[in-house]
Amino acid sequence: MLITRRLEFDAGHRIPNHASQCRHLHGHRYALEITLSGEIIRTEGAAEQGMVMDFSDVKTIANTVLVDHWDHAFLVYQGDRAVVEFLASLPEHKTVVLPLVPTVENLAAEAFRILDAAYRDTYGNQLRLQRVRLYETPNNWADAVRQGSGPPSGMEPSC
Numbered sequence: 001m002l003i004t005r006r007l008e009f010d011a012g013h014r015i016p017n018h019a020s021q022c023r024h025l026h027g028h029r030y031a032l033e034i035t036l037s038g039e040i041i042r043t044e045g046a047a048e049q050g051m052v053m054d055f056s057d058v059k060t061i062a063n064t065v066l067v068d069h070w071d072h073a074f075l076v077y078q079g080d081r082a083v084v085e086f087l088a089s090l091p092e093h094k095t096v097v098l099p100l101v102p103t104v105e106n107l108a109a110e111a112f113r114i115l116d117a118a119y120r121d122t123y124g125n126q127l128r129l130q131r132v133r134l135y136e137t138p139n140n141w142a143d144a145v146r147q148g149s150g151p152p153s154g155m156e157p158s159c
């Protein structure tokens, strides 16, 4: 069984070498769709009976490990020195420095890496993260999908 939880957050970014508009500082209302696989929990009397995972738990975990960190942050490539230094000059600015440029492909891969470690099989129902779909705009998105037994290739651990 697959279940999907959608969350939304706001963040700024730029693609420093983009040939057009996206090299400028700008922001998006990102939408994150988290798809988990697992067996339906059959434990009689359990609060999660009939579920793969309680959607509220899916949300709480995603917020704790990812969304609370990226929401209203500026997501910046570590090689984008001018912007990294500018943001560092702003007192207590919420900045996430990333090892790759913050395209939606790279952000989806990084989100998968972070979330994959966070969703644990607490009911022996083989819970696993299968896909992270990240919308940068309503028209543009990327899918990071589990390949075989491992996560998709993407960013190296950054923090």
Ligand SMILES: Nc1nc2c(c(=O)[nH]1)N=C([C@H](O)[C@H](O)COP(=O)(O)OP(=O)(O)OP(=O)(O)O)CN2
Pocket: 015, 022, 102, 103, 104, 105, 136, 137, 138, 139, 140
């Ligand atoms: N493969 C990718 N291409 C682009 C990315 C990306 O992450 N991966 N990102 C951008 C920009 O960040 C930009 O914000 C997207 O802008 P745009 O293409 O204009 O998106 P819209 O949905 O607003 O475009 P419409 O044509 O108005 O639908 C660019 N490319």
Ligand SMILES: [Zn+2]
Pocket: 013, 022, 026, 027, 028, 136
């Ligand atoms: Zn953009």
